[in-house]
Amino acid sequence: MVIYGTRPEAIKVAPVVKALEAAPNLTPIVVVTAQHREMLDQVNAVFDIVPDVDLNLMAHGQTLNSIAGSVITKIDTVLEEHRPDAVVVQGDTTTVMGAAIAAFNREIPVVHLEAGLRSGDINSPFPEEANRKIVSQIARVHLAPTMVSRRNLLADGVADEDIHVIGNTVIDALHWAVARPVEFNVPELQKLTHDERKVLLVTTHRRENLGDNMVSIGKAMRQLAVTYPDLLIVWPAHKNPKVRASIGPHIGDLDNVLSIEPVEYGEFSHLINASDIVLTDSGGIQEEAPSLGKPVLVLRENTERPEAVDAGTVKLIGTAAERIVSEVSALLDDSKTYRDMANAVNPYGDGHSAGRSVAILRQLVSPSQG
Ligand code: UD1
Ligand code: UDP
Secondary structure (H helix, E strand, C coil): CCCCCHHHHHHHHHHHHHHHHHCCCCCCCCEEECCCCCHHHHHHHHHHCCEEEEEECCCCCCCCCHHHHHHHHHHHHHHHHHCCCEEEEECCCCCHHHHHHHHHCCCCCCEEECCCCCCEEEEEEHHHHHHHHHHHHHHCCEEEHHHHHHHHHHHHCCHHHHHCCCHHHHHHHHHHHHCCCCCCHHHHCCCHHEEEEEEEEEECCHHHHCCCHHHHHHHHHHHHHHHHCCCEEEEEECCHHHHHHHHHHHHHHCCCEECCCCHHHHHHHHHHHHEEEEECCHHHHHHHHHCCCCCEEEEECCCCCCCHHCCCCCECCCCCCCHHHHHHHHHHHCHHHHHHCCCCCCCCCCCHHCCCCCHHHHHCHHHHCC
């Protein structure tokens, strides 16, 4: 049983669901909590995945405990009914933590995809660092993306034989998406590939950035748009109303800021490709953009994804408006600074992680077939 609830989980489990569907003698049961609604449905539609069970949990104004409570209770009922041989969860959201606890309490083995990421600060990202540590304590199998994540798991006391380094399935999804021709739904994006202007792609949503930090990001976007009239800033706004309320007022009147709805995943991968610089607090985009050779400025103080920082393609810059403006300006004004960062690096995988996951799952649920 594959359980997920939000956009980034959906993108990263999709290659595994597809590989399970194609695998003889394994039957995936796809369960969505729908902690996200529209942003989850967008991904399922792109990958042509129709969930077997949809708990439809999202509520505007949901709290961490309201989501966690309903995930544990409702997933428990689904587990009772379907009695899966194993449960697969991906990443560090509240859905992941709740589903893993529900399965553990029913003595169903938990397989954790993208295991072992650590920022080292329990409050950042909040509550994801805690969620992934909790799942590491109760998972039976840990599918780590890199050797760094493997070492983190070993340091947490996870047994060596329970850890498999398989890469990150985000790269499987990305390879699939960039190879697929798409037409942008948003008319302004259709012109992008012929547009002479530099493009700055911005996404934000982290809970610890809500409030003052998000306002500061909005102010920096405004200053950049005014200082560089030839720059096009593209902002696919997260559906969270708190994100929109903090940033929207600062950029609403500017012609060179394109504020749009979340972009369908297939289009989004092409949008990264068409951009020059990425400014984000997203986890997944820190993995995708380096693979496409795009400099990424991360709106956070730390990261659980140090690999591309070490490679020089990702830089942590925090959320102070002056710093954001100076870092983006340096990339726009100085071609050497830009070239030094714009290296395609692939520390997160080779695009074959889903196949490895399925081989390990098969070994877990029917060792004689392994
Ligand atoms: C959650 C995850 C975070 C992940 C992020 C990906 C937790 C604790 N956080 O963020 O790890 O990086 O998703 O985007 O699990 N909304 C909609 N439609 C949607 C999605 C969201 O309207 O399709 C609105 C709703 O009002 C919802 C709000 O956004 O209440 C926040 O959604 P939520 O899942 O609670 O977001 P985060 O916890 O910030
Ligand atoms: N993404 C998308 N459309 C958008 C913005 C992001 O499909 O408009 C994808 C992006 O390619 C990445 C994922 O969503 O794979 C990241 O999701 P998000 O930033 O919401 O969550 P995080 O990765 O931080 O958990």
